[in-house]
Amino acid sequence: MPNPVLTRILEAKQEEVFLLSERHFSSAIMPERSVPLVRGILADWRKKRGFGIRVIAESKSKSPSKGIIRMEYDPVAIASEYAQFGASGISVLTDSRFFGGSLADLISVKSAFSSQGISLPVLRKDFLIDPRQVDESFLAGADIVLLIVRILDDRTLGKLIEQVKRLGMEALVEVHSETELKRALDAGCSLLGVNHRDLDTLQIDLDLSKRLAGMIPDDVVRIAESGLKTGQDCQKMAELGYDGVLVGESFLMTPHPGKALKEFLSYVD
Numbered sequence: 001m002p003n004p005v006l007t008r009i010l011e012a013k014q015e016e017v018f019l020l021s022e023r024h025f026s027s028a029i030m031p032e033r034s035v036p037l038v039r040g041i042l043a044d045w046r047k048k049r050g051f052g053i054r055v056i057a058e059s060k061s062k063s064p065s066k067g068i069i070r071m072e073y074d075p076v077a078i079a080s081e082y083a084q085f086g087a088s089g090i091s092v093l094t095d096s097r098f099f100g101g102s103l104a105d106l107i108s109v110k111s112a113f114s115s116q117g118i119s120l121p122v123l124r125k126d127f128l129i130d131p132r133q134v135d136e137s138f139l140a141g142a143d144i145v146l147l148i149v150r151i152l153d154d155r156t157l158g159k160l161i162e163q164v165k166r167l168g169m170e171a172l173v174e175v176h177s178e179t180e181l182k183r184a185l186d187a188g189c190s191l192l193g194v195n196h197r198d199l200d201t202l203q204i205d206l207d208l209s210k211r212l213a214g215m216i217p218d219d220v221v222r223i224a225e226s227g228l229k230t231g232q233d234c235q236k237m238a239e240l241g242y243d244g245v246l247v248g249e250s251f252l253m254t255p256h257p258g259k260a261l262k263e264f265l266s267y268v269d
Contacts, residue, residue: 003200005064005098009127010151012097017130035114037168038121038143042190042221045088045243053238053268056123056223057082057261058248059109060093061100065202068100070252075105076112081258082251083118086265089144091123091246103140110141123172127151134163144170144191149180150199158187172223181212190220193246197226206233213240231267238268 045054059082061073079090092109093101103124110122121143128134128145129152137145147160157173164171173184174193184192194209204227216222224237225246234245247264251257 003202005202006151006199009064009095009098010129012095013127013129017132020130020132020136033139033141035110035141036119038119039168041089041121041143041170045221046219049243052265053234053242054088054223054244055086055234055261055265056089056091056244056246057087057251057257058091058093058125058246059101059105060125060248060252062098063249064098065197066249069249073100075101076108078252078257079109079122080112080116081256082261083113083120085258085262087120087261088244089121089123091125091248094124094126094140103136106142107140114141121170128160129156131160131163134160134167134169138167138169142169144172146174146193147171148174148199149184150174150176154183154187157183161188174225175212176208178212178215181215185217185220191223192216192220193223193225194242195225196228209237209242210240213242216241231264234264235268 059075059078061070062068075092082090090109092106093099094103094106096102106124123144124137124142125146128147134145145164149157161171170191172191172193173189174195175181175184176195176198194212196204196206196208206227209224221243223244223246224242228234228245228247229250237245251260254260
């Protein structure tokens, strides 16, 4: 049975999509984005296989499952710390109602990185259900966008992946079951996220990554998500063949998220 929180999130997303102007977010008349696009992400991560696992470090202020995570929330300062201490990518939550973020947070992070000459890819983490949100993400400076298989039908999933690639970004396609994995691969996924958290129950199953590992083709870059709290957890994902992990809460609940990332990486470098 669907989680009522997820249902409310998706209802809110439908409202947001309705408010987006077709005229301003049509790829047919797409204006140029103001910050450079980080290209070749997947090729770079494939090339570095065997030389340490990648960490996409997340920035968010709250979540439906944890409540307030960080009272004094400065996404630019957090992202800059992550960049300083070894992140391979930055995830920025842009949902406002449930996660306390905004698209302005992503814009600010990308602008800061651009001015400082930092070329780390930035992921827009949100609940994308419509092509206009993909266009919006591109304009805001995203290099990667999250697409959640659980909330998309096959036609929409394929359409969004195609649009993401056409704009030069990457799609992190998130799954939580064998069935969703097959759907992601059939839709042309090349960057896969295995989310240990069931969006319906909010329960964590760290064995999921092991069960799905053997079903993922070698050419697909795979990222393990949610419930990873220690460097030892990260090492287990590396041993299972995952190219990277996406981690946020365990870093954000410390005074210095970047230093927490550095300690996390010390177990796997």
